[in-house]
Amino acid sequence: MLTRRQFLGSGAGVSALTLGGALPGLFARAADDAVKADRGDRVLVVVELAGGNDGLNTVIPFEDDLYHKARPTLHVAKEQVQKLAGPVGLHPSMEAAARLFQEGKLAVVQGVGYPEPDRSHFRSMEIWHTASTGQRPPSAGWLGRTLDASFKEGADDSLTGLALTDSLPQAFLADKLTVPVVRQIENFGTGVGDTPDADPPRAKLLRKLSTGPTVKGEPIPFLRRQAEAAYRTAARLREAAAKYQSDVEYPGDLGAQLRRAAQVIAANLGVRLVWVSQGGYDTHSKQGPTHQALLGELSGALAAFQKDLEKQKAADRVLVMTFSEFGRRVDENGSQGTDHGAASCLFLCGSKVKGGLAGTYPSLAKLGEGDLVHTVDFRAVYATVLEKWLGCDAEKLLGEKFKGMELLKL
């Protein structure tokens, strides 16, 4: 068990990790633009479903009468579910995801949650982002701690983590570095300096005056180094967007984020952790059409991303994981919606996934205060991803040992 100090990453306590021999550390690249990333560098893409996704209507136990009884207006009829295996199926709008399942590229983890579930968005999201249920969560997120653990002073880490959302997720808060938030790739950093060919005088002059050595005292040398790094990052991102060739169509805003993820992954920029987010899952009223649209977009986006990665020949090194801060109550409420619940499902998607159902579907007969009781602790999924996919010391990063699950075929 880590001391709280170490766990909180207060600088002094986090020691360098020794990584499994087979996989390189997250910061394998040298601070040299010419070094290409090893195609073996694996990528984790986290898809956050914000608001509390109703797992019960996503992965549907259509044979269970209790399900149909609890949701007079919201239940999905047996004939309409997208069949998976056995007594569960996906929401009707998730046809593309069901196909991924049939191809063995989708793992459906059932009953995911944690003990003493919290039904506050803020608090539960914090629990998932920090992988901590303690009263005082660590200041660094679970992926931030992962980045901190293999941080090497002087290594070019500017793009190892990348958030393609509007703001930095708590999961990415780190002590030793700051993960960039990049909303758009194509014109990222316009104003930071354009390519030499299209260089307006201002951009060119600005770059000239902002970079290079200086005799001035701190913090100016630091700021100049950051400016230099920002120009490189901007150039690399724009290059990625320019080089990227694909005719795969992505649906919606989530699709647009995953398309950008595909661009940076295909361009081999050394990105290892990517965050994207889809909001709107807090369906307290008239859940039907909203949830249908969201899951349709999710399903289509995951399938498009997989197809694109296969075309880019990058599918073998990418793993997608979805999560939501909680599921929703079993009984529907008076507004044809559902309120905050507890256990839910999550998906792992990719060529190296061990497709199929994992975990156990929570019982609808034995509830916890009206909510589904979890059968899988989410940190076991994290541990699997950290240990088996990223080659990191999961116990150290999570502060506790969680038994890995058979979710990957490596």
Next chain:
Amino acid sequence: MALTHLAPEREAPWDARAAAHLLRRAGFGASRAEIDRAVEQGLEGAVKDLFDDGKEQEAQFQETFRRLSGSFVDFSDIGQLQAWWCYRMLTTRTPLREKLTLFWHGHFATSVHKVEDVFLMHQQCETLRRLAWGNFRDLVLAVSRDPAMLVYLDGESSTKDNPNENFARELLELFTLGVGNYTEKDVREAARAFTGWHRDNTKFTLNAAAHDDGDKEVLGRKGKLDGRDVLDTVLAHPALPRFLARKLLVFFACPEPPPEVVEEAADVFQAGQFSVKRFLTALFQSKFFCAEKCRRTRISSPAECVIGACRSFGVRLAAQECRDHVTAMGQELFGPPNVKGWDGERKWIHAGTWAARQAFGQRVGEVVSGNDFGPHLDAFALVPAEVTDPKKVAELLAERVLEGTLSKKTRAEIAEYLVAADEGPKPDDFRDNGDFRAQKVREAVGLLLSLPDYHAY
């Protein structure tokens, strides 16, 4: 107590650069006129002026807020409340109070994302503002009873049967003493003392039935302690003055103050009986603060960068737009990332936020001028209209925006940039055409704001 670093500075010259440094750190930067006035007042006078009570303008702010509420502005929208704070920072005649409010907001961090009630965030901000340079004792008591804090750190549901340690822990670790100065038992016992400190909607209420009135021991003090007793004990702890003094030094003076300076600062804070006004009055007039090597050693926070540019160079941007720039640079007002507030300094700068700072510089350079309606930058207020030699203009701008820290070579490049147009250099147009010159001056200001130098604060 014999002070050396924090002894009053009596010999160093009190000139425009010294005044600009003071007004930058004790506020958000200053216009030429404000700097000149401070130079005239002398160091002591200028520092005294920082603490003007600003009652008249405060009454105006309150009146404006009341008038706009609900009809023109929906202050239950956090974005509007953020814009309102930017408006206060942009227009206040007592910027030290706003700067301190921002400091305390980061210190006693709470976030609207958990509190959810925008009014509670506003109320807490008003409390911090009112007590900004008062006594730390009053401040920490007010914050312990503040409804936004009671929500954020779960005090409102902490009861005798089910005490919640969140507030007690952060009080000791982040607000007053720091790690290593208390034990886990102290946290648990302190949590018991604060049980029942609840709220009734927007007001503090002491819920006697929920309060654990049993015997406790916190930091060596025994008794049937309640929250106030814990606060008294904490305030008497020897680690407190050093902890607070160090935080204030880092925010106002330099990011890594030497230990001997921290010790002196702790003594000063103690001797002033935790009056923030007395501490800062001493700090701002100290040898340490006034020394040239204390200048431009910090990295500007987004608020300092944006509000600073507006106040110092007469850039007029709508408060909502300022809010957007500040947020894009990574500082969401009322929404710090966690209870530690904002780490600040180097953590402000990475590819994404650097792009946002560049975008701000570019925007300032492109601001349309010439009327009283909308965003505005009066080029001739920065560089008199009669100065038409690009080399002289470059000198003036370098001095005004960056306090002359640019090399001769760089100034020559700026001079060239000033006469550049799409079709080639136009020195004649620059000299003869006021509109062209004004436009190029604005672009040059934008360029200077985009240089790394500008962000050394």
